[in-house]
Amino acid sequence: MKLEFVTDLIxxxxxxxxxxxxxxxxxxxxxxxxxxxKETDVFYRSIRYNDDILIGLELSDLEKSGxxxxxxxxxxxxxxxxxxDLNNIRKRIIYSYGLExxxxxxxxxxxxxxxxxxxxxxxxxxxxxxIENLFEILNISLFLQNANVRRxxxxxxxxxxxxxxxxxFGNICLFSFYTPKAVVNASIxxxxxxxxxxxxxxxxxxxxxxxxxxNIEYTLRSMPFNDAKKELMKIKGIGPYSANLALFAYLKxxxxxxxxxxNKKILSKYIFGREDINISEINNACEARxxxxxxxxxxxxxxxxxIQKPELQYWRERK
DNA sequence: AGCCAGGACGGAT
DNA sequence: ATCCGTCCTGGC
Numbered sequence: 039m040k041l042e043f044v045t046d047l048i049x050x051x052x053x054x055x056x057x058x059x060x061x062x063x064x065x066x067x068x069x070x071x072x073x074x075x076k077e078t079d080v081f082y083r084s085i086r087y088n089d090d091i092l093i094g095l096e097l098s099d100l101e102k103s104g105x106x107x108x109x110x111x112x113x114x115x116x117x118x119x120x121x122x123d124l125n126n127i128r129k130r131i132i133y134s135y136g137l138e139x140x141x142x143x144x145x146x147x148x149x150x151x152x153x154x155x156x157x158x159x160x161x162x163x164x165x166x167x168x169i170e171n172l173f174e175i176l177n178i179s180l181f182l183q184n185a186n187v188r189r190x191x192x193x194x195x196x197x198x199x200x201x202x203x204x205x206x207f208g209n210i211c212l213f214s215f216y217t218p219k220a221v222v223n224a225s226i227x228x229x230x231x232x233x234x235x236x237x238x239x240x241x242x243x244x245x246x247x248x249x250x251x252x253n254i255e256y257t258l259r260s261m262p263f264n265d266a267k268k269e270l271m272k273i274k275g276i277g278p279y280s281a282n283l284a285l286f287a288y289l290k291x292x293x294x295x296x297x298x299x300x301n302k303k304i305l306s307k308y309i310f311g312r313e314d315i316n317i318s319e320i321n322n323a324c325e326a327r328x329x330x331x332x333x334x335x336x337x338x339x340x341x342x343x344x345i346q347k348p349e350l351q352y353w354r355e356r357k
Numbered sequence: 358a359g360c361c362a363g364g365a366c367g368g369a370t
Numbered sequence: 371a372t373c374c375g376t377c378c379t380g381g382c
Contacts, residue, residue, distance in 0.1 A: 184363040189380065235378035240365085277365045299363070 041094045041114035041207040051137040055107040056163035057099035064344035067187045070213040084214045094207030114207035136165035144331045157342045168287035172255045173248045174215045175288045179280035196232035221245035240275025247273045294333040
C-alpha cells in the first residue's frame with residue numbers, strides 16, 4: 039500500500055537529546071519494520087494506529103534544521119488524518135522515544151561513576167525507546183526465546199510477510215506489523231510452517247489475549263510494576279524474560295535489567311571482568327552501583343558496546 | 358548421524 | 371519453592 043499523504047510535525051525533546059541512538063539501537067536485530075539510513079541520518083518506520091490505520095514515519099534530527107533538540111517527523115498516511123488521530127500519533131512518538139523524559143535525572147544519579155560517564159558522554163541524550171505497541175513487543179520477545187538473532191530475524195520476517203502488510207512511503211518499502219486479528223484467524227499448523235516452532239501456539243495465545251482485551255495497554259500503564267508483570271505472565275508463552283522485556287522497553291521501568299544469556303555475559307564481564315558470574319550477583323552489583331537507574335545504565339553499556347563492536351551480532355549468533 | 362543452546366511450561370518433589 | 375523433561379530449529 040502506498041502512503042502518500044504527508045503531515046509534518048515538529049517534536050521537541052528535553053535536552054540533551056541524541057537523535058541517532060534514540061531512534062536506532064545497534065543491539066536490536068534488523069527487521070523490515072524499519073530502516074535507518076546512516077548516510078542521511080533519516081529513520082523510516084512503519085506503525086499502526088488503532089490497528090487499522092497504516093502509518094509511515096520518516097524521522098530526522100530537528101537539530102539539523104536549526105530548530106532545537108528533537109525530532110522532525112513526516113507522517114505518511116493513505117488519506118488525511120483527523121486532528122485527534124494526528125494528535126494521538128504525535129503523543130505516541132513523544133512517549134515511545136521518551137522526548138519528554140528528563141535524562142538528566144539519570145545522569146546526575148550516576149555522576150560519580152567515572153567509567154560510565156565515558157559512555158554517557160559518547161551517547162549523550164540517548165533514550166530508551168520502543169515504538170512498538172504492547173502486542174508487538176510481546177511478539178518480538180516471543181521470537182527472542184530459545185533462539186539466536188538469525189533465527190529471531192527469520193521468524194519475524196516470516197510472520198511479517200505472511201501477516202503484515204507491505205507499505206511504501208518516501209521511496210522506502212517496509213512492512214507493517216500484523217494485528218492480533220490476523221493471527222487469531224491463522225491455524226497453528228500454518229504458523230508452524232513458518233518455522234516458529236513451538237511458539238506457534240504461543241503466538242496464537244498472545245493474539246487471542248489482545249483480541250479479547252482491547253484496553254489492556256491502558257490498564258497496564260497505570261499498574262505497579264509487579265502487578266503489570268503478573269498480568270502479562272498470565273498469557274501462555276510469556277514468562278519472566280518476555281514480560282521484563284515488555285516492561286522495560288514498552289512500559290519504561292528504568293530500574294530493570296532484563297537478563298538473557300547474552301547480556302548476562304556482557305554485564306558480568308563489564309562489572310567483574312569475567313563472564314561467568316551468576317545473574318543475581320550481577321543484579322546486586324548493578325543495584326549497588328546504579329540504584330534505580332540500573333536498567334538505564336545497562337542500556338547505555340550494551341548499546342555502546344554494539345556501536346564499538348558490531349560483530350557482536352555475529353557472536354550472538356553463535357555462542 | 359547425534360547433540361546442544363535458548364525461555365517457558367507443567368508436573369513432580 | 372526448586373528441579374526436570376519437553377517443546378522446536380539451526381548449527382556444530
